Amino acid sequence: MSLVVASGCRPGGDVDPSDYLIYTLDPETGEYRLSKEKIRTLRNIRQVDGDVLEMQGGGELAEGIEGDPVTREDWEQALIIKDSAPPSIEYTVDDGTLIPWDFDSAMMLTVYHHMERSYDYFNGLELGTDLEQDLGAKVGDMVGKIPCYYYPQIKLGGIPLPLFTDNAAYAYTLNAFLVPPRASLDDAVPIYANRGVITHEYGHAVFNRLVYNNERVPDFLFDEWETDPAAIRALNEIGGLDEGLSDVWGALDTKDPNYIAASIDEDLIDRDMGKIRFYETCLFLAVESGVYPRSSTCGGNYGEGVANPTDSEDVRFDYSEGDGYDSHHLGAVVGSIFWEIREQQRENITDDEWARYVVQAMRDIQNPTKDFRLSMFFNALHDQVPVAHQSEVCQTLHDRLLAIRDELQCLP
Ligand SMILES: [Zn+2]
Structure with a gap:
């Protein structure tokens, strides 16, 4: 120059x-x-x-x-x-x-x-x-x-x-x-x-x-939820929701469910919201205890790294037994479920409407306590969806939130 x-x-x-x-x-x-x-x-x-x-x-x-x-x-x-x-x-x-x-x-x-x-x-x-x-x-x-x-x-x-x-x-x-x-x-x-x-x-x-x-x-820091066994699940589900919703905003703003791929190799971090993901037992046990359990106790297949989008139950992260829970893992599940519903309802619900629903659902779970459950957010989000489309959305929530489907208020 x-x-x-x-x-x-x-x-x-x-x-x-x-x-x-x-x-x-x-x-x-x-x-x-x-x-x-x-x-x-x-x-x-x-x-x-x-x-x-x-x-x-x-x-x-x-x-x-x-x-x-x-x-x-x-x-x-x-x-x-x-x-x-x-x-x-x-x-x-x-x-x-x-x-x-x-x-x-x-x-x-x-x-x-x-x-x-x-x-x-x-x-x-x-x-x-x-x-x-x-x-x-x-x-x-x-x-x-x-x-x-x-x-x-x-x-x-x-x-x-x-x-x-x-x-x-x-x-x-x-x-x-x-x-x-x-x-x-x-x-x-x-x-x-x-x-x-x-x-x-x-x-x-x-x-x-x-x-x-x-x-x-936030209370979870001040009250040291991390050392309270009764609060670990709430702490980790809040962390997962926080990460997942941040991914939701990134994707809604850029209209790209895999916006991170431009900067990070997918082999290193796979956060593509366009892939089907599940809140399955292994992840749930890690959320509850803070540590990933032995895969044989929860039917998991740890360690292969890259998620396989075609083998639905097997979309998992590269974590192994004994690893500490990472809120980005549950976050990717939250983001993926949101994006799946958003795609499913493309003809019925605009992104502006989804943004409003998400903001309202975040308000509905304000000041979470040690009893907080991720299901509270999804129940609140489901309530925002127009009645005519609720059963379809409910079905997807039941299909993906396997470990906590009993806590969903809607019935597909
Ligand atoms: Zn983040």
Whole structure:
């Protein structure tokens, strides 16, 4: 890139660009590429600071208190980011288009752009008067402006927060998005340049606002459900629902049930919502106890990794006996069941209507207690479906939620 300053091409700052060169999905090819896109809400371009997101660079993720957190206030402080600072990105503005000069500048703008699209998606949901009154604001405005920590250093010991499984994360105790440094610099599009992934992360913030009323430290952390055998199932089913609904939002926003595949090889992570999946006994036992049981006790076939979409009962993950439960596994089941019903009802129910049903069902399970069951969400979702289509939806729920079908209120 030329460094010569010509008219219309100058080191940025004093020119208001109308377009930004960022990474986004080409809907024609399904590939990610640099593309000129609009960003509406940036207030300070250099610092990547606007109405949706405040970018913070560097810093170090650290434990903010001595010893184990006990009180809610402890938990709020348990995880902090020290010594981060607003970035100062490098760019030129050429003919009204902002062109970032380096990789990090391009990526920070890309994350901002995608977050703005996620905000637009959630704020544009047509929820109807009653639900909007109940919420008191549009969903994107409920999420509000959030800090995004770009490439913080991570040297964490004891705090069991499932932060980095997504490689881009929403940390609810911080109310912040985290973009950890890339593990490898191969050709694949960084996961946080993936629009669906960003909406997935935004979806976790939405879950926090709708289900936990914006509480930074949900009861399950504060009350230590993890060490209470009577609460493990509720904890893990909430975690699975949170992951699954984030996938639902990512897919509804991008119209792609396998949006993650653009960034991650399916052999490594298979989260395709287009595949039939089951809440079957092995997964259920792992949810109940926190650990995957011996496969012979539940008729499972662990360990082959890639799910087989044609062999219906055998769509499973690459977990093995003794592995700890991973909420993305149940999440993939939740996402897949939703997508199956959505496809089944294509002629009858629009995506806008589905979004409204999901938001309402999330409201219906607000402030979950140790008695929470995943079935409560699906019962609430089923109740939203117009009566004429309920029996079909009910049948699918019974066919997929094998381990908890007794808890479904509807009868197919
Ligand atoms: Zn997630």
